Amino acid sequence: MGMFILRRVGVMALTALCLTFIVFVMTNLYPNLEKLAKSEGNFRMHEVEVATWLASNGYRSAVDPELIRQFRAEEITRDEAAAMVNTGFDPRLFRNYGEWLGIVPGWQLERDGEIRGRCILPGMEAADAPRFCGILQGYWGWSTFAKTTVGDVVGERGWQTLKLMFWVMLLMVPSALIIGVLAGMREGSGLDRTLSTFSIATTATPEYVSGVIFIAVFASSAVGLKWFKGSATQAMENPNFENFLLPVLTIALYGMGYIARMTRASMAEVMTAQYIRTARLKGVSFSNIVMKHALRNALIAPFTVIMLQFPWLLNGVVIVETLFNYKGIGWTLVQAAGNNDIELLLGVSVVSVVVVLVTQLISDIGYVYLNPRISVT
Numbered sequence: 001m002g003m004f005i006l007r008r009v010g011v012m013a014l015t016a017l018c019l020t021f022i023v024f025v026m027t028n029l030y031p032n033l034e035k036l037a038k039s040e041g042n043f044r045m046h047e048v049e050v051a052t053w054l055a056s057n058g059y060r061s062a063v064d065p066e067l068i069r070q071f072r073a074e075e076i077t078r079d080e081a082a083a084m085v086n087t088g089f090d091p092r093l094f095r096n097y098g099e100w101l102g103i104v105p106g107w108q109l110e111r112d113g114e115i116r117g118r119c120i121l122p123g124m125e126a127a128d129a130p131r132f133c134g135i136l137q138g139y140w141g142w143s144t145f146a147k148t149t150v151g152d153v154v155g156e157r158g159w160q161t162l163k164l165m166f167w168v169m170l171l172m173v174p175s176a177l178i179i180g181v182l183a184g185m186r187e188g189s190g191l192d193r194t195l196s197t198f199s200i201a202t203t204a205t206p207e208y209v210s211g212v213i214f215i216a217v218f219a220s221s222a223v224g225l226k227w228f229k230g231s232a233t234q235a236m237e238n239p240n241f242e243n244f245l246l247p248v249l250t251i252a253l254y255g256m257g258y259i260a261r262m263t264r265a266s267m268a269e270v271m272t273a274q275y276i277r278t279a280r281l282k283g284v285s286f287s288n289i290v291m292k293h294a295l296r297n298a299l300i301a302p303f304t305v306i307m308l309q310f311p312w313l314l315n316g317v318v319i320v321e322t323l324f325n326y327k328g329i330g331w332t333l334v335q336a337a338g339n340n341d342i343e344l345l346l347g348v349s350v351v352s353v354v355v356v357l358v359t360q361l362i363s364d365i366g367y368v369y370l371n372p373r374i375s376v377t
Helices: 002-027 030-040 047-056 065-072 078-084 092-101 150-185 190-204 207-219 241-271 274-281 286-298 300-324 329-338 342-370
Strands: 108-111 114-117
Touching: 002 092, 002 342, 030 047, 030 342, 047 065, 047 078, 065 078, 150 190, 150 241, 150 286, 150 300, 150 329, 150 342, 190 241, 207 241, 207 300, 241 286, 241 300, 274 286, 286 300, 300 329, 300 342, 329 342
Parallel strands: none
Antiparallel strands: 108 114
16 A cells, blocks of 8 residues: 555646646647736836846746847837847746746846846845745745735635535535435435436536526525625625525535435445345345445445545635635636636646645545555455
8 A cells, every 4th residue: 555655646747737837838828928017017118128028037038138228218119129039939938837846946147236136036035945845845936916926825815615515515425425425225216306406406506507507596686585684705704604504504505416426326236236145135224225225335346436526626616716806816816817827827826736636645545545445465
């Protein structure tokens, strides 16, 4: 088992490295960098000015000083200057990724007597700045949107999402298992058809549809029942039944149907097994057959499905947090994308990658323990 876990951790680390590099490359494409430079500087900036800003902030290679001089002296036209700016692949991208990881020293640039650099935070002297500052050192970068470190933003918003996901899983998992077991106990019965229809309906309804329906019916002051007067924003400080149930219910319903369907299929398969038939012929009561013989074996497959719900629920978190204005990690992702905050986008991506890989690791280990037919060598 120890070697199995070590192999899985090794594969997980390699996968995380590949995924983060892909995300880093996609977020650091020149059009995104150009938008960042113009949002931080001036939307009317010329390509030469954009390239100068990017080079001054460590995103691209240095711009030819002669090109800058000619552009400012109007010795060349704007179109000629734009054609001379490198907007394609920049070899510095690999160095930037190493700086972001923390395996390459952070960039520094002296300009007009002032030293700036990746590791030099606002109010910090250059001499006090560390040489390496990346993910491995616990520094996630500087958020241009929140005007603070990405680690602080991710920690604060991630805690809000963690609270939301805790209550979602607490509502979703037991409810889905009960629905699946009840439907699978007597396959083809009226109860089975009713619960299966409910499961299919919840799975087929996206969060942005069910969320809007819940708001319109239960929380709208115009035509709704006005049962829930609180807002999800208030739930960040003081969660209660009125301001927290609707976002929790919106996410839970979507995942509940899938888990219930898988549990129902597994339970129905177990109930037709030979040892269940033997127990019935021996006169064992139906309740004892379900609780002592069928239930444990029927829950092996749903366990994997439940663990895989975590990465799938991340999509629902983005939609629901934006819909209910609940400022968690999903809301932060939308804000970072809308404001072209590259460092914050990377930070949220790291959280998503870690959640997906860790839940898969736990799923693999748990499945080995639950299913004695699986051997690990």
